[in-house]
Amino acid sequence: MANLGVKICGVSFKNPVIAASGTYGFGREFDEIYDISAIGGISTKGMTNLPRLGNPVPRIAEAHGVILNAVGLQNPGVEHFIKDDLPFLKEKGIVIIANVAGSTLEDYGKICARLDGLVDMVELNISCPNVRAGGMALGIKPENIEEVTALSKSNLKKTPLIVKLSPNVESIPTNARAAERGGADCISLVNTFTGMVIDLERRRPIIANNTGGVSGAGIKPIALRMVYEASHAVEIPVIGMGGIMTGRDALEFMTAGAKAVQVGTANFADVNAMPRIIREMDDWLTSHGISDVNEIIDTLKLN
Amino acid sequence: MKEVISTVKEVKLIADNVYSLTVTLPEPVGEVRGGQFLNISTGDSSRLLKRPFGIVKAEGCDVTVCFQVKGGGTLALADARVGDKLSVLLPLGNGFILSENAKNIVVIGGGVGIFPLVPVICGNKDKKFYTYIGFRNKGCACLLDEFEKSEKFTVVTDDGSIGEKDNAVNAYLKDRENVRADMIIACGPPVMLRALKTQLKDKGITTPCLVSLEERMGCGIGACLVCVCGKTDGSRARVCKDGPVFDINEVEL
Numbered sequence: 001m002a003n004l005g006v007k008i009c010g011v012s013f014k015n016p017v018i019a020a021s022g023t024y025g026f027g028r029e030f031d032e033i034y035d036i037s038a039i040g041g042i043s044t045k046g047m048t049n050l051p052r053l054g055n056p057v058p059r060i061a062e063a064h065g066v067i068l069n070a071v072g073l074q075n076p077g078v079e080h081f082i083k084d085d086l087p088f089l090k091e092k093g094i095v096i097i098a099n100v101a102g103s104t105l106e107d108y109g110k111i112c113a114r115l116d117g118l119v120d121m122v123e124l125n126i127s128c129p130n131v132r133a134g135g136m137a138l139g140i141k142p143e144n145i146e147e148v149t150a151l152s153k154s155n156l157k158k159t160p161l162i163v164k165l166s167p168n169v170e171s172i173p174t175n176a177r178a179a180e181r182g183g184a185d186c187i188s189l190v191n192t193f194t195g196m197v198i199d200l201e202r203r204r205p206i207i208a209n210n211t212g213g214v215s216g217a218g219i220k221p222i223a224l225r226m227v228y229e230a231s232h233a234v235e236i237p238v239i240g241m242g243g244i245m246t247g248r249d250a251l252e253f254m255t256a257g258a259k260a261v262q263v264g265t266a267n268f269a270d271v272n273a274m275p276r277i278i279r280e281m282d283d284w285l286t287s288h289g290i291s292d293v294n295e296i297i298d299t300l301k302l303n
Numbered sequence: 304m305k306e307v308i309s310t311v312k313e314v315k316l317i318a319d320n321v322y323s324l325t326v327t328l329p330e331p332v333g334e335v336r337g338g339q340f341l342n343i344s345t346g347d348s349s350r351l352l353k354r355p356f357g358i359v360k361a362e363g364c365d366v367t368v369c370f371q372v373k374g375g376g377t378l379a380l381a382d383a384r385v386g387d388k389l390s391v392l393l394p395l396g397n398g399f400i401l402s403e404n405a406k407n408i409v410v411i412g413g414g415v416g417i418f419p420l421v422p423v424i425c426g427n428k429d430k431k432f433y434t435y436i437g438f439r440n441k442g443c444a445c446l447l448d449e450f451e452k453s454e455k456f457t458v459v460t461d462d463g464s465i466g467e468k469d470n471a472v473n474a475y476l477k478d479r480e481n482v483r484a485d486m487i488i489a490c491g492p493p494v495m496l497r498a499l500k501t502q503l504k505d506k507g508i509t510t511p512c513l514v515s516l517e518e519r520m521g522c523g524i525g526a527c528l529v530c531v532c533g534k535t536d537g538s539r540a541r542v543c544k545d546g547p548v549f550d551i552n553e554v555e556l
Contacts, residue, residue: 025526029544031525032304045528058519059530062376064349069521074528074539139505206519216351268522269344269351271306271392 002285003292004278008237008259009160013095015041017250017278017295020264021046021099021123021240022071027092030271034274037289039274041095043262046125048101049111054257055277063199063205065218067265068197070209073101078111082118093221097162101125110146112155122159126168127191139166143211149182160185165200165230167220168194172226173233180234188229188239188262190223195278196211216265217243226258231298245269255300256291304395304524311387313366318445321415322381323359325367326389326513335361335400338421338548341368344390345379353392353521353541354380357419366393369395369446395523396547399423399513401430405485409510410453411471411499413491414443419515420490421449433482437471437495440464456484461546468532472498490515497556512551518542545551
């Protein structure tokens with residue numbers, strides 16, 4: 001059995017497979033199916049200072065190899081998380097990453113200050129494409145990314161900060177460097193690609209929000225390219241995601257430079273996806289005589 | 304709740320564009336309450352989402368669902384061959400919980416919403432069911448034999464091709480003096496459930512009423528917050544996990 005443990009910003013993960021925000025809630029539902037202490041970590045459902053009701057339904061559609069969602073950050077608010085969900089997750093012994101979002105810069109500062117020292121890491125959602133008020137705007141332009149990162153970082157004295165990048169931008173390396181300049185300890189990418197699925201008979205988009213975030217197997221090649229670009233543009237560690245369905249997919253992201261991966265849409269296709277992916281990674285490493293997953297990170301050789 | 308690989312046992316056309324699919328699990332299905340559903344892969348790996356269907360029958364290792372072909376996913380399932388392997392997650396949701404002292408149950412169903420009502424009638428032998436089912440027309444009618452197991456069964460159609468030309472809600476209201484209902488359960492298109500809610504309110508009928516809702520789903524287990532419905536208290540509920548069955552007065556229809 002290969003060593004799957006990784007360390008990012010001083011935080012130890014028992015394996016590099018993290019549940020991606022928005023697909024795994026706060027872990028309780030998946031824990032009814034398997035003991036979630038098996039996974040490396042969880043990035044929680046995106047949280048805001050106050051509860052949010054989210055978008056109207058339908059919130060999901062499907063296209064070839066992908067899904068599209070526009071949940072609109074429905075969440076019970078950060079206080080509810082601290083009181084109800086955090087104690088449950090602490091008992092599970094997995095790395096707890098609080099995914100946070102806001103409509104204004106001040107929102108980000110406030111929620112980071114509240115969570116400082118309570119969770120293992122904070123992940124800034126500056127790229128959620130579904131909230132008209134803020135999300136997208138903050139995550140597109142490098143100067144905005146640097147500003148929101150710096151403000152968030154100044155409110156986090158104890159907890160490392162991950163900035164989750166949007167792929168709907170001009171330059172991933174430019175934006176990755178902006179987050180690094182702002183003081184990010186780590187970068188994660190990619191969030192979803194903005195897209196549309198149309199019901200031809202009704203001549204209407206399927207989801208109520210008209211557009212939504214595209215995720216799933218079909219985005220993997222683009223995500224891999226972006227993760228490669230980001231990890232070679234900055235010194236800070238990168239967590240990769242985008243269409244990971246198998247252990248091989250996860251290892252491809254790690255060879256491209258990711259220190260860990262997040263798994264999202266795969267959880268819908270297969271509720272046992274994460275423990276399976278962890279097993280498949282171990283099998284592949286073992287069958288290739290590699291005793292430690294860290295040996296594979298950033299080993300991609302370009303042609 | 305478990306995810307298993309099932310084997311397709313039978314696929315058959317039971318009405319216009321409506322199919323019955325029976326799969327065999329590697330182990331007994333276990334206890335399933337009427338109104339609970341399962342999530343099944345389509346067999347087409349380019350489709351990442353499973354499809355949620357109300358469980359119609361669960362017997363030994365076999366479980367049956369019925370569905371209308373609406374898009375590519377349901378078309379793939381209609382084309383499934385005997386022996387095909389499909390991943391199934393079940394049982395999901397709360398189902399219809401009938402109170403012990405409710406002896407006479409009114410069942411109102413419309414179109415493809417009738418399916419989750421079947422196991423309620425078949426699984427509660429100690430109760431009497433008074434059933435009102437509506438279809439668009441004769442071609443859409445199916446599973447009538449199952450509903451015949453009710454104490455009283457009325458079928459109506461929009462065009463009068465079977466039974467009277469009427470809808471299921473009206474059929475019940477016209478007959479309600481003859482039925483002392485302790486409880487009403489219903490499943491059907493949103494327009495039917497809305498009409499039921501309005502009529503119960505307008506006529507001052509206070510009989511407890513449970514409705515099963517449908518929504519496009521992601522995970523099916525309550526984690527992703529995709530399939531929500533509005534509650535009358537202003538909050539949101541997850542159709543897959545908090546439902547799909549709700550008290551008619553607690554949800555916005």
